[in-house]
Amino acid sequence: MILVTLALALPILSLQHALSPKDAEEINKLGKVFQESNKIAHDGIVLLEKVMDQLRDYECRRNQEDCAAWNAYRLGDALTESKANCDETPENEVCKKARDLLRMADNGSHKEILGGLVDLAEGVTKDDLQYVNNLMDAVVDYICYKEPGKCTAMRVVSDVMKKGEDIVLSP
Numbered sequence: 293m294i295l296v297t298l299a300l301a302l303p304i305l306s307l308q309h310a311l312s313p314k315d316a317e318e319i320n321k322l323g324k325v326f327q328e329s330n331k332i333a334h335d336g337i338v339l340l341e342k343v344m345d346q347l348r349d350y351e352c353r354r355n356q357e358d359c360a361a362w363n364a365y366r367l368g369d370a371l372t373e374s375k376a377n378c379d380e381t382p383e384n385e386v387c388k389k390a391r392d393l394l395r396m397a398d399n400g401s402h403k404e405i406l407g408g409l410v411d412l413a414e415g416v417t418k419d420d421l422q423y424v425n426n427l428m429d430a431v432v433d434y435i436c437y438k439e440p441g442k443c444t445a446m447r448v449v450s451d452v453m454k455k456g457e458d459i460v461l462s463p
Contacts, residue, residue, distance in 0.1 A: 333445035336435040340449075343431055344369070347424065361415025363393055368409040378402040425454065 348366050352359040370386045371378075378387035379402045391400055394408040432450050436443035 333435070333439075333442040333449065336432070336439070336442055336446045337449060339435065340428060340431055341369075343427065344424075347427075358415045358417075358420075360393065361413055364390075364409045364412035365416050367393060368406070368413060371406070371409070378405050428453070 344366060348362040351362045367386060367390045371390060374384070374386050376384040376386055378384060378390070378400070381387065382398065387402075387405065390396075390405045390409055391398065394400070394405065394412065396405065396408065400408075428450060432443075432446045435446050
């Protein structure tokens with residue numbers, strides 16, 4: 293399983309190695325919808341990112357086996373969001389953190405890094421995702437309460453996330 297989060301920016305590149313061409317095309321479409329919504333509701337998406345970082349930190353403070361999976365999950369998001377290409381910019385901080393997490397040589401390719409992050413992120417369970425989705429829904433509800441004009445864009449972002457997860461998690 294790969295985890296598709298909002299930051300978020302759907303790790304489209306990382307998904308492509310595990311998806312059918314049809315599913316990869318659908319994920320790319322969802323990514324474009326996400327990018328448009330991000331222009332409208334950027335502050336809300338930043339809040340969601342911070343919540344996800346806090347979840348990762350919580351999991352790691354518990355010293356559970358899924359800490360590495362949560363780190364891979366968030367690094368995949370960070371790599372996608374930064375639009376860095378680890379082949380072109382091997383010294384990029386996110387690329388270096390990903391290589392370290394994966395215990396990969398400095399010459400690991402961008403595709404290998406993304407694939408490794410996807411594989412490692414599989415340690416975040418489907419049950420965890422359900423709770424994460426519930427939490428994200430609550431955050432979106434709060435944003436809608438505070439900024440009604442951004443509610444539609446935030447709901448689109450939430451739907452994109454869930455559709456992406458459905459595609460990736462489907463057999």
